[in-house]
Amino acid sequence: MNAVSKNVVLCMLLVMTATACSSNSPNTAPSPKGGNNQTAETSAPENTADPEMEPEQGAKLMVWEAKEQLEYMKGVAADFEKKYGVPVTVEELAGGDQGGRLATDGPAKLAADVLTLPHDQISQAVKAGLLLPNDVFEEETKASMVETAVQASSYDGVLYGYPKSVETYALFYNKDLVPEAPKTWDDIIAFANTYNKPKENKFAIMWEFVGYYTYPFIGSFGGYIFGDGNSNPKDIGLNNEGTIKGFTFLQSLKKILPLNAGDITFDVKTQLFQEGKLAMNIDGPWSTGSFKDHVNFGVVPLPKGPDGEEMISFSGVKSYYVNSYTAYPVAARLFAHFASSKDNQLKNYKMTGAIPASIEAGESQEIKNDPITLGFFEQFQHSVPMPAISEINAVWEPLKAAFVSLWNDPGLDVKQTMDQTVKTIQSDLESK
Structure with a gap:
């Protein structure tokens, strides 16, 4: 168990004994399963690794997406709402602007709950306390994504991203x-x-x-x-x-x-x-x-x-990240995980040409039947993140x-x- 996971568990134990986690920092752990509309500033989950965890009651999300992937993301948002009952608003914002906007709008509680960042921007975001770790789905992410993508979505040994695409x-x-x-x-x-x-x-x-x-x-x-x-x-x-x-x-x-x-x-x-x-x-x-x-x-x-x-x-890697100031850390984690699934990565590939980070997606018949994309995907497996x-x-x-x-x-x-x-x-x- 890494240091972040230990801290999450410690925080959960404190909550269970009626001792609150610090109320002066942004969210560091999901809210309780099926809990009221509240942030993790005052509570933590009973079990962050629960595969059946549910979004907070009354949760609603905003996601930033670049223009070229806007229609794709609207489809993902609709599918997520259908599955989890959480409405998702997709706001257009250029990929290169999302990190800067998070830095200014995150602490003001105005930023998107989930956004996309290239891997060379995450160190700055992590140091500023703007991102939640990918702790709930960490093992699944590591097992399902190309190793280079996982490496690129991590900082100081902690996984933060939910890999989306590679190049x-x-x-x-x-x-x-x-x-x-x-x-x-x-x-x-x-x-x-x-x-x-x-x-x-x-x-x-x-x-x-x-x-x-x-x-x-x-x-x-x-x-x-x-x-x-x-x-x-x-x-x-x-x-x-x-x-x-x-x-x-x-x-x-x-x-x-x-x-x-x-x-x-x-x-x-x-x-x-x-x-x-x-x-x-x-x-x-x-x-x-x-x-x-x-x-x-x-x-x-x-x-x-x-x-x-x-x-x-x-190589470069783009991943979904969860804003540490989100009011709905469970729903936001669920969405980032959902959007980075094999099926959604293949949907992204079909609609925009984005090369999947998912191992299964890369081995799918759709990619194998596309020798151009396959050539890049095979080279990616012999790459290191910039x-x-x-x-x-x-x-x-x-x-x-x-x-x-x-x-x-x-x-x-x-x-x-x-x-x-x-x-x-x-x-x-x-x-x-």
Whole structure:
């Protein structure tokens, strides 16, 4: 039992002996099963793990949802009300604005009871006391969701989120140019040697030279940005043996992509792929709409490294979270759990294209019959969440400068370059 669960149990015991939990903090535990319309500031459940727990009497919820998923969420809300008798109002709010609104409106009791956050925003929300842990459905969530999604929805060892959807990048390939999807970088190198014609802007493969897309050359070879799963900024792994090996391999690929890093932009590679000049493109699901009317393409996981390494990508995870100031912590938990179910994740996929975080949804026939989504889902299982701690902001620019320099000058010493990069990052972190 984790520390949060122990605290919940302690609070329940105190309530059962007529000793109230603190009334000066937001809700930290659900209200009693079938209890009156009251908050957990004055009471806690008889059994938070009760699978038959019921929402508070008179409960009503508000949920924030982005415009592109509004119709989907209205359907989920209607189904939830039908099952639990709790009316749910869905209010449109852009995904990028929900965290900020929670910070201002949560303590004022004006925020939604349930909202969606990308995983890199939860540390700030947790530190501000804005989120309730996913304690009631913790074990079920951990068992039913892809491990990376669970990891990304947790902070300091505590699970807060109810995973909703995932995203990462993978390998787009033009089926008319590359009939059989490449499985290794050796396959790509061999193809490039016969296909590349730089003077005609014909290239085998491209990716953007930013940290997000270049991480496979770090994590796949035993390197890392921060230690302890990207949570310990005192341990920087950008000059360890694995990163040096990965960046040395990166340098070797200049021979199949003879352009300077600054000439390889998102717009350039998108246009070349649309025109049928770029055979393979490392990109994410957000670009499928740009290609479907122009290219006969497929999507597969990133090619394996020279020693058979799975290429590890960065990923993002969106999850539902429960506002700690909700007046209905039981109903809100139930809704977050309900909305993140396998069936609702598949409904979200069908209506919006969102890639499920649920293991069963990912293995469903609907996904298996959609090779584009399946390619991203398979790559997601070889990914790590993008670092969520604020210290990552000291990394991006020095890291980009390092691999741009190493790419533009393949003769540059990798070890010396990365040692200097780590010193720059450490200096920046120490000054803050």
